[in-house]
Amino acid sequence: MKQRLGAVERLFPMPCVLVVGGTMEEADTLAVAWINVVSSTPPTIAMGLRKSRRTLDLIHSTGGTFTVNVPDTKLAPQVDYCGIVSGNTADKFAATGLTLVPAALVGTPIIDECPYNIECRTTHEVEVGEYIVVFGEIVECHAEERVLREGTTIAEMDALDPLVYCAGVREYRGLGPKLCDAYKIGNAFRPGELDG
Amino acid sequence: MKQRLGAVERLFPMPCVLVVGGTMEEADTLAVAWINVVSSTPPTIAMGLRKSRRTLDLIHSTGGTFTVNVPDTKLAPQVDYCGIVSGNTADKFAATGLTLVPAALVGTPIIDECPYNIECRTTHEVEVGEYIVVFGEIVECHAEERVLREGTTIAEMDALDPLVYCAGVREYRGLGPKLCDAYKIGNAFRPGELDG
Numbered sequence: 148m149k150q151r152l153g154a155v156e157r158l159f160p161m162p163c164v165l166v167v168g169g170t171m172e173e174a175d176t177l178a179v180a181w182i183n184v185v186s187s188t189p190p191t192i193a194m195g196l197r198k199s200r201r202t203l204d205l206i207h208s209t210g211g212t213f214t215v216n217v218p219d220t221k222l223a224p225q226v227d228y229c230g231i232v233s234g235n236t237a238d239k240f241a242a243t244g245l246t247l248v249p250a251a252l253v254g255t256p257i258i259d260e261c262p263y264n265i266e267c268r269t270t271h272e273v274e275v276g277e278y279i280v281v282f283g284e285i286v287e288c289h290a291e292e293r294v295l296r297e298g299t300t301i302a303e304m305d306a307l308d309p310l311v312y313c314a315g316v317r318e319y320r321g322l323g324p325k326l327c328d329a330y331k332i333g334n335a336f337r338p339g340e341l342d343g
Numbered sequence: 344m345k346q347r348l349g350a351v352e353r354l355f356p357m358p359c360v361l362v363v364g365g366t367m368e369e370a371d372t373l374a375v376a377w378i379n380v381v382s383s384t385p386p387t388i389a390m391g392l393r394k395s396r397r398t399l400d401l402i403h404s405t406g407g408t409f410t411v412n413v414p415d416t417k418l419a420p421q422v423d424y425c426g427i428v429s430g431n432t433a434d435k436f437a438a439t440g441l442t443l444v445p446a447a448l449v450g451t452p453i454i455d456e457c458p459y460n461i462e463c464r465t466t467h468e469v470e471v472g473e474y475i476v477v478f479g480e481i482v483e484c485h486a487e488e489r490v491l492r493e494g495t496t497i498a499e500m501d502a503l504d505p506l507v508y509c510a511g512v513r514e515y516r517g518l519g520p521k522l523c524d525a526y527k528i529g530n531a532f533r534p535g536e537l538d539g
Contacts, residue, residue: 148487148488149460149485149486149487149488150485150486150487150488150491151447151483151484151485152483152484152485152486152496153483153484153496154385154386154480154481154482154483154484155386155481155484155496156380156382156383156386156387156481157380157484157498158358158360158378158379158380158388158411158413158461159358159413159459159498159500159503159505160356160358160505160507160518161358161379161380162354162355162356162357164354180379181379181380181381181382182354182379183354183357183376183377183378183379183389183391184352184353184354184357184377184391184510185377185389185390185391185471185474185476186352186377186391186471186472186473186474186476187352187472187473187474188471188472188473188474189350189471189472190350190351190352191352191391191471191472191474192354193379193381193389193391193476194381195379195380195381195382195387195389215354217354217355220522223522223523223528224523224528224529224531224532225529225532226529227523227525227526227527227528227529228529228530228531228532228533229529230525230526230529231526231529231530232529232532232533242532242533242534243532251347263355264345265354270471271469273467273469273478275381275382275384275385275387275466275478276382276383276384276385276387277382277383277384278381278382278383278384278387280381280382280389280478282469282471282476284350285350285351285352286350287347287348287349287350288347288348288349288350288351288353289345289346289347289348290345290346290348291344291345291346292344292345292346295346296512300348300349300351300511301511301512302353302355302511302512303512304355304509304512304514304516307355309355309356311356311507311518311519312525313500313518314380315496315497315498316492316497316498316499316500317524317525317526318500318521318522318523318524318525319521319522319523319524319525319528320500320518320519320520320521320522321518321519321520321522322356322507322509322516322517322518322519323507323516323517323518323519324516324517325514325515325516326416326419326514326515326516326517327419327420327423327514327515328513328514328515329423329426329508329513329514329515330423330426330427330513331423331513332419332420332423332515333420333421333422333423333424333425333426333427333428334424334427335420335424336420336421336424336428336438336439337424337428337438
């Protein structure tokens with residue numbers, strides 16, 4: 148039996164990343180769950196940021212560069228703090244001990260403690276009420292060598308251990324064990340395979 | 344030690360939902376991982392769909408309505424099939440046994456077997472290369488009563504058991520156990536709390 152809930156802004160699950168705007172000299176970071184890839188031509192990320200966010204001002208101050216830093220589950224307290232507190236009243240890097248290091252192709256730094264980092268340049272913005280949806284072209288990515296499948300750019304999930312945000316219940320979780328392979332398990336429903 | 348990966352279109356983790364376009368008479372569905380909430384004013388979802396997708400044509404055919412259906416982990420094979428196969432050559436509902444039922448506020452149906460469903464009306468679209476990023480206002484949601492925290496619209500994660508997509512490795516996973524509460528654990532870094 149289903150129940151109607153009204154118009155609630157939830158989807159399950161969500162990532163929970165640290166978005167950095169600014170430069171090595173002046174930067175801020177923000178925990179963002181409303182973010183995902185939206186295109187591969189070119190590789191593009193979109194994220195919804197409240198207009199009042201200092202990180203958004205800093206993104207604008209550099210002509211649109213930002214970095215997306217994927218934390219592991221051990222960083223949940225630091226990430227949560229960066230979602231609770233405003234950069235206008237606190238130095239989030241000093242408070243958490245998170246370390247900025249230079250990126251490769253953009254002037255905005257990445258967070259060293261996050262095992263996966265994405266460098267972006269804003270291509271366009273869309274206003275949706277009190278939010279700005281920022282579209283960023285992915286220009287470079289970085290990963291800790293220990294999380295990569297040897298000789299590839301593929302991150303192994305048990306090593307990466309990305310933080311997961313659950314909306315509504317407001318919980319942080321990690322990933323469960325692997326269930327099955329995508330682009331494979333579904334072949335069971337193809338008529339040919341059912342015969343074989 | 345970090346390694347540069349180039350510009351790869353991955354973020355961790357991603358949801359994996361079934362998006363339905365069309366009507367009770369003619370519908371198609373597609374597995375979509377490139378989707379998330381982007382605003383709460385109004386509640387809005389954005390998703391990247393390849394231009395050639397039949398579901399996108401069906402969304403356009405109804406003036407922009409679509410539904411987002413959150414599967415649980417048991418539906419991984421059905422979801423994967425709906426990502427592998429084209430609706431131009433196969434009836435995905437007949438093949439998988441997934442059942443369409445009428446939504447409440449839009450003419451596009453929801454998938455009964457998915458424990459959480461979201462009804463959307465397109466507000467705008469952004470072209471990004473070969474993809475269209477569709478912005479949909481969330482107008483109604485539905486959930487199985489058994490997944491809801493009693494007397495609320497909040498879905499409990501162990502009951503909902505949402506399917507998780509891991510890019511790069513192309514794995515399906517579920518959620519791990521709860522780690523901690525968001526908007527709470529981060530208070531440990533506030534100076535006041537450290538003293539207390």
